[in-house]
Amino acid sequence: MSAPFPSNQPGTRSLSLSKGRGWRRRFDRLTERGSIDDLAERTMISSSERRRTGNRIGMSVTHVFLFITLVIAGLGPILWLAKSAITPTQDTIQQPFALWPNGVDWANLSTAWNDIHIDQYFFNTIVIALGAWFTQLFIATTAGYALSVLRPKYAPILNALVLATLFIPGIVLLVPLYLTIVNPPFLPDGANLLNNYLAVWLPMGANAFNILLVKRFFDNLPREVFEAAKTDGAGPFRLFWSIVLPMSKPILGVVSVFAIIAAWKDYLWPMLVLPNPAVQPLSVRLPAVQSQTELDVFLAALAIATLIPIAMFLLFQSVFLRSAGLGGAVKG
Amino acid sequence: MTATLPERPAAAAAPPPPAAPMRRKTRRTPLTWYRGGGLWNLLFVLPMLFVFVFFSWSPIVQSVIMSLQKTNMIVSEWVGLDNYVTVLTDPQLGSAVLNTMYFAVLALLFGFPLPLFMAVLMSEVRRGKGLYSALAYLPVVIPPVVAVLLWKFFYDSSPNGVFNTALSWFGIPPQPWISSTAQAMPSLVLEATWAAAGGSIIIYLAALLSVPPELYDAAEVDGAGIWRKVWHVTLPQLRGILFIMLILQVIATAQVFLEPFLFTGGGPAGATKTILLYIYDKAFRNSLGGDYGEATAVSVLLAIVLGILSWLYFKLTNRWSTQ
Numbered sequence: 001m002s003a004p005f006p007s008n009q010p011g012t013r014s015l016s017l018s019k020g021r022g023w024r025r026r027f028d029r030l031t032e033r034g035s036i037d038d039l040a041e042r043t044m045i046s047s048s049e050r051r052r053t054g055n056r057i058g059m060s061v062t063h064v065f066l067f068i069t070l071v072i073a074g075l076g077p078i079l080w081l082a083k084s085a086i087t088p089t090q091d092t093i094q095q096p097f098a099l100w101p102n103g104v105d106w107a108n109l110s111t112a113w114n115d116i117h118i119d120q121y122f123f124n125t126i127v128i129a130l131g132a133w134f135t136q137l138f139i140a141t142t143a144g145y146a147l148s149v150l151r152p153k154y155a156p157i158l159n160a161l162v163l164a165t166l167f168i169p170g171i172v173l174l175v176p177l178y179l180t181i182v183n184p185p186f187l188p189d190g191a192n193l194l195n196n197y198l199a200v201w202l203p204m205g206a207n208a209f210n211i212l213l214v215k216r217f218f219d220n221l222p223r224e225v226f227e228a229a230k231t232d233g234a235g236p237f238r239l240f241w242s243i244v245l246p247m248s249k250p251i252l253g254v255v256s257v258f259a260i261i262a263a264w265k266d267y268l269w270p271m272l273v274l275p276n277p278a279v280q281p282l283s284v285r286l287p288a289v290q291s292q293t294e295l296d297v298f299l300a301a302l303a304i305a306t307l308i309p310i311a312m313f314l315l316f317q318s319v320f321l322r323s324a325g326l327g328g329a330v331k332g
Numbered sequence: 333m334t335a336t337l338p339e340r341p342a343a344a345a346a347p348p349p350p351a352a353p354m355r356r357k358t359r360r361t362p363l364t365w366y367r368g369g370g371l372w373n374l375l376f377v378l379p380m381l382f383v384f385v386f387f388s389w390s391p392i393v394q395s396v397i398m399s400l401q402k403t404n405m406i407v408s409e410w411v412g413l414d415n416y417v418t419v420l421t422d423p424q425l426g427s428a429v430l431n432t433m434y435f436a437v438l439a440l441l442f443g444f445p446l447p448l449f450m451a452v453l454m455s456e457v458r459r460g461k462g463l464y465s466a467l468a469y470l471p472v473v474i475p476p477v478v479a480v481l482l483w484k485f486f487y488d489s490s491p492n493g494v495f496n497t498a499l500s501w502f503g504i505p506p507q508p509w510i511s512s513t514a515q516a517m518p519s520l521v522l523e524a525t526w527a528a529a530g531g532s533i534i535i536y537l538a539a540l541l542s543v544p545p546e547l548y549d550a551a552e553v554d555g556a557g558i559w560r561k562v563w564h565v566t567l568p569q570l571r572g573i574l575f576i577m578l579i580l581q582v583i584a585t586a587q588v589f590l591e592p593f594l595f596t597g598g599g600p601a602g603a604t605k606t607i608l609l610y611i612y613d614k615a616f617r618n619s620l621g622g623d624y625g626e627a628t629a630v631s632v633l634l635a636i637v638l639g640i641l642s643w644l645y646f647k648l649t650n651r652w653s654t655q
Contacts (some may be wrong), residue, residue, distance in 0.1 A: 064454065
């Protein structure tokens with residue numbers, strides 16, 4: 001079960017239909033060229049207006065307002081969590097904003113890591129995210145290549161069937177998809193995929209948004225290169241592996257970000273198909289262990305769970321923001 | 333790509349009809365199929381076919397079938413529209429629909445104008461735009477489950493609770509937050525807005541860049557000040573993306589699950605039980621096997637409503653992008 005895909009749709013629309021205007025242009029800019037900052041031409045307020053004293057004061061006030069609001073709302077909760085992760089329970093409860101009135105308790109982190117097995121769940125989360133990433137990339141690129149470059153006779157039908165699933169909200173699949181996992185029609189009777197990571201990976205692969213995104217990108221690759229490669233004797237697989245994929249790094253980056261974030265965030269679906277605590281990811285385990293865990297250790301566990309997504313964001317900030325501007329698909 | 337190899341020389345030797353010399357009929361045999369790349373096509377289509385058949389297309393069909401059946405994992409019997417009648421006459425579904433609509437309306441009031449406002453301000457500052465974008469986006473990066481559990485602690489109703497402590501600095505008395513029926517839903521919406529605003533801000537920032545600068549030049553020639561430019565140029569230019577975001581938000585809020593499930597479990601006194609929680613309770617709450625028929629009936633009804641909205645969205649964006 002992927003993140004509710006409606007939030008994916010602006011990108012889809014723009015990619016599949018518009019021809020060279022608005023969205024399309026922005027898509028090219030966002031995927032191929034630098035960051036949002038580079039695109040600025042002139043904005044609403046003109047240079048001459050900026051020089052006026054009243055407006056200059058106004059801009060300063062705007063700066064201060066933006067800075068304070070965004071630091072409090074964006075950074076505040078994370079800083080508070082980081083502080084509380086190493087604060088004893090009583091201090092956090094009695095003076096939530098005091099900075100370590102009775103000293104720092106580093107042991108919270110190791111207790112969370114070892115005693116409530118955050119290490120295990122952390123590992124599970126990473127395995128789930130990597131598998132979901134690979135599955136989605138594999139399905140989206142092979143399908144995109146078939147629909148855009150190979151184009152068998154039945155390609156338009158497949159394309160329409162994939163597009164149609166964009167209109168159907170994920171929720172309608174919940175129960176039948178669960179029953180498919182409990183009793184998969186492609187496995188012998190009695191076998192099921194419960195507690196198997198394939199139950200998370202495979203449904204995430206059936207992501208129409210990814211396929212359309214990749215297909216649209218492949219559609220824009222220069223055909224002459226393909227013809228040249230074919231003349232040189234490259235078969236369909238070599239064309240795919242050595243020509244098309246290396247030319248598609250920007251879109252593969254976007255799909256990767258979507259895939260990993262969706263897998264990291266997912267809650268309801270892994271909770272349903274991974275009932276065994278030993279294989280559950282952090283998102284499922286954290287609410288489950290809350291009641292038996294002391295507050296300071298629990299907050300330390302929350303902090304650890306936030307660490308990798310924040311680190312990834314700081315490392316790949318431009319990819320994240322470009323992806324978000326492209327489709328808003330990260331809201332999930 | 334298609335099979336145009338002269339497969340049978342005998343047929344090729346026959347004089348072709350002069351009107352259509354290119355329309356030579358070649359028989360399609362497994363060999364022509366293979367030479368035309370049919371096997372490769374199939375190999376590349378197969379992974380997608382597999383996941384879509386089993387995890388998308390057949391579950392969609394199944395959910396319609398199941399909504400017309402009574403199922404208990406072993407045997408299923410057809411019951412016509414009984415499931416639909418049962419759920420539509422269930423007052424609990426009525427209140428779940430009302431709760432969901434309440435959530436959606438509050439989310440529109442809090443959550444819709446705020447990111448637009450922030451994006452317009454952020455697009456005008458010359459320096460620090462990258463920093464502001466990153467700060468605004470940080471809450472989106474926090475895993476939603478972590479965010480909800482953290483806010484659940486923030487919402488502690490005791491005077492020492494995190495938010496209540498902050499309120500006390502301004503002389504505001506402690507609030508009950510998620511423990512009262514009146515404040516539970518607004519509290520959930522507040523958290524959801526905080527968690528999602530960053531994504532919308534980034535989308536609006538990108539959209540603001542596509543407003544043609546000439547329009548601002550022209551407005552200035554006509555003597556428009558800053559506020560009139562916002563009102564008469566920026567907002568009309570953004571109306572397309574604003575409507576898209578509106579529909580997307582309605583579609584997303586209609587399926588809200590995580591917040592009510594983890595914050596309140598639908599309480600207090602059912603005040604935050606949404607449609608998805610209702611479906612979840614029907615299907616999965618009972619460990620002996622849920623009422624899948626009734627659960628899918630509600631899913632199908634919800635899907636029809638949301639499908640119409642998606643279609644509307646599709647039509648509108650289509651019109652705007654081809655204009």
